[in-house]
Amino acid sequence: xxxxxxxxxxxxxxxxxxxxxxxxxxxxxxxxxxxxxxxxxxxxxxxxxxxxxxxxxxxxxxxxxxxxxxxxxxxxxxxxxxxxxxxxxxxxxxxxxxxxxxxxxxxxxxxxxxxxxxxxx
Amino acid sequence: xxxxxxxxxxxxxxxxxxxxxxxxxxxxxxxxxxxxxxxxxxxxxxxxxxxxxxxxxxxxxxxxxxxxxxxxxxxxxxxxxxxxxxxxxxxxxxxxxxxxxxxxxxxxxx
Numbered sequence: 001x002x003x004x005x006x007x008x009x010x011x012x013x014x015x016x017x018x019x020x021x022x023x024x025x026x027x028x029x030x031x032x033x034x035x036x037x038x039x040x041x042x043x044x045x046x047x048x049x050x051x052x053x054x055x056x057x058x059x060x061x062x063x064x065x066x067x068x069x070x071x072x073x074x075x076x077x078x079x080x081x082x083x084x085x086x087x088x089x090x091x092x093x094x095x096x097x098x099x100x101x102x103x104x105x106x107x108x109x110x111x112x113x114x115x116x117x118x119x120x121x
Numbered sequence: 122x123x124x125x126x127x128x129x130x131x132x133x134x135x136x137x138x139x140x141x142x143x144x145x146x147x148x149x150x151x152x153x154x155x156x157x158x159x160x161x162x163x164x165x166x167x168x169x170x171x172x173x174x175x176x177x178x179x180x181x182x183x184x185x186x187x188x189x190x191x192x193x194x195x196x197x198x199x200x201x202x203x204x205x206x207x208x209x210x211x212x213x214x215x216x217x218x219x220x221x222x223x224x225x226x227x228x229x230x231x
Contacts, residue, residue, distance in 0.1 A: 035220075044123065044224045044225040045225070046222065047222065059218055059219055061217075100171075104152070104154060104213060105153065105154035106213045106220055108158075108211075108220075109171070111165040111166055112165065113165050114165055
């Protein structure tokens with residue numbers, strides 16, 4: 001059974017940093033693209049970042065470029081999202097999701113339960 | 122404003138058939154496959170339809186998807202109370218080089 005379990009969510013002050021983790025199990029983690037998708041309170045879904053199965057390629061939504069870094073540890077089946085210079089508008093539930101390629105039909109077939117990040121003074 | 126446009130709300134009575142639209146452009150819906158996600162209240166999104174019209178194992182055949190040019194639709198037939206949820210369309214956008222979501226449609230079963 002595929003499982004994705006996020007951790008690391010917290011309340012953080014504007015300008016602060018936080019790292020989210022996503023522990024994966026039930027599938028060959030190193031064979032899949034992985035992503036982070038967020039949902040602000042009462043709002044819709046927004047893709048945040050992708051990482052290729054081998055970690056060689058990453059991409060980000062414009063609003064987090066230069067502030068967020070997606071990475072992975074294929075030896076321990078963990079996905080990360082390092083977030084810096086956090087802003088109030090980054091407040092959201094962050095979901096870890098498994099992505100299926102190729103890009104023209106890219107979709108998320110499994111999602112974690114989410115981790116809440118709240119940015120406030 | 123989302124890249125993909127969905128109606129913010131939809132409603133129907135049990136047993137009815139409803140459709141939810143998703144409008145995009147040539148850089149996304151017009152050239153790539155559309156997918157749909159269902160988000161029940163207080164839960165994580167779940168894949169509902171992939172590659173325009175494919176259902177994952179376990180999704181009832183009451184749910185169906187279609188795509189034409191730069192628009193896509195999700196149809197739900199024989200509506201049930203447990204279908205009350207938010208529905209999102211999504212697709213890869215070639216110009217943005219990433220997946221994009223519609224703004225979501227909140228379905229109410231009256």
